[in-house]
Amino acid sequence: MPLLDILHSIEINKSKLNKLSDNEKIVEISxxxxxxxxxxxxxQLLAEMAxxxxxxxxxxxxxIGAERRGAPVQAFTKISKSKAIKTYxxxxxxxxxxxxxxxxxxIPTIKATIKEGVNLIINSPNPIDISSLPNNIKIFIVDATGICIKHNFMHASGPILNIPMLGAFGKISGYFNLETMExxxxxxxxxxxxxxxxxVAKDAYESVREI
Amino acid sequence: MVEAQEDFVQKRETIIIKGNEAAAYAAKSARVQVISAYPITPQTTVVEKLSEFVDNGEMPGTQYIKVESEHSVFASVIGASKAGTRTFTATSGQGIFYAHEMIHWAAGARLPIVVAIASRGPAPPWNIWADFTDVLSQRDTGWMSAFCATHQEIYDEILMSYKVCEDHDILLPKFVAYGGFILSHTSKPVIIEDQDLVDSFLPSLPSEEGWPHIWMDPKRPMMFGNLIMPSSFYLEFRLKIQNAFIRVKEKIKKVTKEFEKIFGRNYGNGLVQEYKMNNVDVGVIIYGDLALQMEQAVDELRDQGYKVGMVKLRHFRPFPTEDIIEVAKKVKLLGVIDRATAFGSQTGGPVSCEVKTALHETQETAKVLPIINGLGGREVTLEQQKNQLKALIKFNETGEIPKDTIHGTLWDGLLEVE
Structure with missing residues (x-):
């Protein structure tokens, strides 16, 4: 098969994949x-909750590298109901x-992964300027920092944002509820x-909203 | 020693843990008696998790020794193993190199020590990410070495290793290696087996008498590590090690079968694991974490009608020469993918060199294309692996040599430099 045909068939496969329901596909979260x-x-917690x-x-x-406080850090979770996850x-x-x-x-490399169809959950007290983001995306905001401060949910260098962010994710995705989180x-x-x-989880779960 | 809270009470459960934790759970399930520890990235959380187990009284009777370097780590497990105990430790990269003297010693003394290796690239430049050069550079020390492709395989392979190593016909040490960060720090569901079942699979712990060939007992004085004259048995001792490596291939196959029977998880014949190798034109030999991802690349190209397959190399020492010869008969072209270097060798890749050596007396065998990728943790994506397979297909069909083939080896994933 010529290379172009291969590439074409991959594109077809990809577009098929996008239409699969959550039960059939591997859901990827960054x-x-x-x-x-x-x-x-x-x-890690998201993997366990799912x-x-x-x-x-x-x-x-x-x-994981040699990041210090304040440096950009990224983590991914892939979850799947029926397909084995074979990629790292x-x-x-x-x-x-x-x-x-x-x-x-x-950050350009992060911005580049904000693509059509993505559900973007942002820690922010107020709606953000979305003029530079792609059109067909769903944006949600949750004041995770504010919630942490309100409940004094802090560690040595700041608010512990993972729990409110996961609370918001649980609500938006519908994959898990507060009981599972608990x-x-x-x-x-x-x-x-x-x-x-x-x-903290409950406040975020209840206050996350689409903009 | 910590007072025992309860005996080893592990019940079968599936938990989402990091590769390093899977290694620690395996050591616990194997009821290791002595653990020696020195932290090094990316291995550290193995010994951290074990210190938690010991501190919580979950490993009654186990001695946990903190030492000041990897050289001492290996020296202390050698001493403990000589005294007739099941021993465990874990290390990475520079730690292995520092312990190299003791690594030779453990094999020469025929001690069945099992060591987990979260592999990382050798320095300089300083590197802490996946690269199997650390463990593969111990090629000639007399240690067995196995690679793991999944989190579950880390747990399973460590259990199987104790059974193989402690067999009185074998008595050899073994490295169980997996990619730093890619497996050591990612988390997946892992089945931790019921303690009774593990106990029934593993040999019983060594008795008070110790191993059959070496012991520490005032009533039976023995001298070891002494000078041996050239006219004495040095040559014969070395032959015995090589003979054990010949015998161990069958032992590994047997233990892998027994493991599958008891626990239900299949690892091929133990030495290699074939994946979709029927009706193939082009195949790859690959090891470690990239082998799992390559399965998906093979699946996706198969769906498009390409006759591709792969072989997961599970052991580097002993090297499965006979299996490789059989695999090479099935294909026209064989890509051999290294995430490691062997500088100055024919191909630059340690495993591709071994494969070429294995095939050199075989008539009408596959052509070999050595591939090197992912050094120092450079990410190898699924897309890149699919492109590797496509490049092999094209090379097989048209003879077109893949781009970035340098001195006969494809260096895949090089940065574009102007």
């Missing part, structure tokens, strides 16, 4: 934060993007701060 904003842990909800194969892929590579066509810090939207958080972190975790 997360972007700054060092200390806890998106690495978020990718697993609880019948996503039989999941993988959490943190991209980065997510470049995410179904969902979790943006922990609005300043990351200006189960996983309890398993991972024990009882001691469970109540605070859940207050």
């Amino acid at each position: 997360m972007h934060c700054r060092g200390g904003q806890t998106c690495i842990t978020a990718s 697993y609880e909800e019948d996503f039989r194969d999941t993988i959490a892929i943190p991209i 590579d980065s997510v470049i066509n995410p179904d969902y993007m979790l943006m922990f810090d609005t300043s990351l939207l200006d 189960k996983v958080i309890k398993k991972e972190f024990g009882e001691s701060r469970l109540e605070k975790n859940m207050s």
Whole structure:
């Protein structure tokens, strides 16, 4: 088969894939934060929460280097109900993007992965300027930082954003609810701060909105 | 020693854990008696997780030793193993190189030590990401070496390794390697097996008497590591190691079968695992994490009607020469994909050199195209692997040599430099 035909058939396959329901496809999520904003842990927790909800194969892929506090960090999670996940590579066509810090939207390599059809969840108290983003995307905002401050949900260098961001993701995607979150958080972190975790998750779950 | 809370009480469960944690769980399931630890990226969380187990009293009786370097890590597990205990440690890259003297020693003393390796690229330039040059550069030390493609395989392979290594006909140490970060720090569902079932699979822990060939017992004094004159048995000891490596191939096959029977997970014949190798024109030999992703690349090209297949190389030492010869009979062209270097060798890639050596006396065998990719953790995407297969198909059909083939080896994924 000539190379062009191969490329053509791949395109067809891709467009088919986009129409598959969540039950048949591998759902890919990318997360972007700054060092200390806890998106690495978020990718792991998301894999565990989805697993609880019948996503039989999941993988959490943190991209780890020598990042320090404040440096851009990314992590990916792939979840699947019926297909085995065989790839370890980065997510470049995410179904969902979790943006922990609005300043990351200006980084060209991150911006390039905001493509048609993506569901973009942004940590921001106010609607952001979306004029430079592609048209056919869904944008949601949640004031994750504000929620953390309200509940004093902080670690040494700032708010622990992973729980509110996951709460917002759970609501938007419909993949898991607060009960599932509670189960996983309890398993991972024990009882001691469970109540605070859940207050934060609940606030985010209830306040995330589309713009 | 920590007071035992409970005996090893592991029940069968599926948990979402990092590759490093899978290695730690395997050591726990194997009831290792002595762990020696020194942290090095990306291995650190293996020994961290084990220290948690020991501290929580989940590994009653296990001695956890903190030492000051990898040289001492290996020296201490050698001592512990000589005394007749099941031992475990884990390391990476520079840590292996620092311990190299002791690595030779462990094999020469025929100690069944199992070591997990979260592989990383050798420095300089300083590198902490996936590259199997660290473990492959230990080629001639007398250690067995296996590669894992999945998180589950890390857990499973460590269990199988103890069974192979501790067999009294074998008594050899073994590395169980997996890509740094790609497997060590990503998380997937892993089945941790029921303790009773693992106990029934593994040999019982060594008795008070220790191993059959070496022990530390004041009632049975023994001298070891002493000077041996050229006229004495040095040559014969070395032959015995090579003979054990010949015997171990059958042992690995047997243990892999037994493992499948008990736990239900298949790893080919243990040495290699074929994937869609029937009715093929072009195949690849590949190892480590990239082998799993290559399965999907093969699937997708098969869906488009291409006759491609792959072979996952599970062991580098012993090298499965006979299996490679059989595999090469099935295809016209064989790509051999290394994520490692062997500078100054014929192909530059350690495994492609081995494959060429294995095939050199075989008539009418496949043509070999060595491929090197992903060094120092350079990302290899699914798309790139599909393009590798396409390049091989084109090379097979038209004779067109793939771009970036340098001195006969395809260096895939080079940066564009003006």
